[in-house]
Amino acid sequence: MTTIQKQDWHHSGSSCCSPMGTCCMSWWCPCFQYGKTRHRSKNNGNMSGYSACNTSCLAFFGLCCLGVSFILPMINRGDIRAKYHLTGNGCTDCLCACCCQPCDMTQQDKEITYREEQALMSQQPGKVAGMQYSQQQHQPQFHHG
Template sequence: MSDQKAAGGPIDNRDIDDWKNRFNKTMANTDKFTAPSPAGARPWGTDFFSCFAPVDLCLITCCVPCVTFGKTHHRTRKNGNMEGYEPINTSCLAFWASSCFGLHWVLQSMQMQDIREKYNLEGSCIVDIAKSCCCGCCALIQAEKESELREKEKGVVSSQYANEQMVAQPH
């Protein structure tokens, strides 16, 4: 076990430092708040309002959104094939704590910005904030599905959400 991780607990000090550094970097570069998508940015591969499928992801996100947030963080910042993933992790707890004060949208917007930058996707900070404030569960589901899709494109992960699109096969 890493000495960075609390003994027997889900807190990883490297994640805490990563979140602090990303927050400080974002606040230092306020031009990002109004910057348009970079030239050549791709559209999102998952629709914002397709948040009811797969149903298992929808239910988990609606009941415990912090778990989906932490899962997406692990996939995008640690390991695309989810090795070492634990449902209760530093990002999950940070999201939960920020939700207690109505500030979940800050971390969620930062995560969406990371996804846009990592996969060269269209969007802006203002859109990320609006999505996170107005329909947080849909934004969490879109971020998780998009990160899985993009990692799958890279050949890193296979689909975790069975029955997302069931197609009748001819007999």
């Protein structure tokens, strides 16, 4: 049986102030940020067909009205962990989503973006080797007299 080694998250949950746009969306418009992150997660980073007010956004808003908005980011975090083979478990997913949801949602969005960029780069054709110079042979110089 082959086991895939888990990787650490590339982005820390405490580095949630960058990029500023994602940070602001996570703090002040979390339903839109969740909808964007969920769309990106389900579509391998592809944002075509994305609408700011999508079903994920509306579901988040509904749970927010009930005071349990942490549920969807917690589930999404688990999906991201499974998809990219990241460290953590259901308990850490719950803690991250409950303790600082904006930081968690920013981390999720940044992680998906990073992982999908890495996947695209790994699919690119091999890099062209740098130019190599062959050693020149010494040629005798002739003087015309």
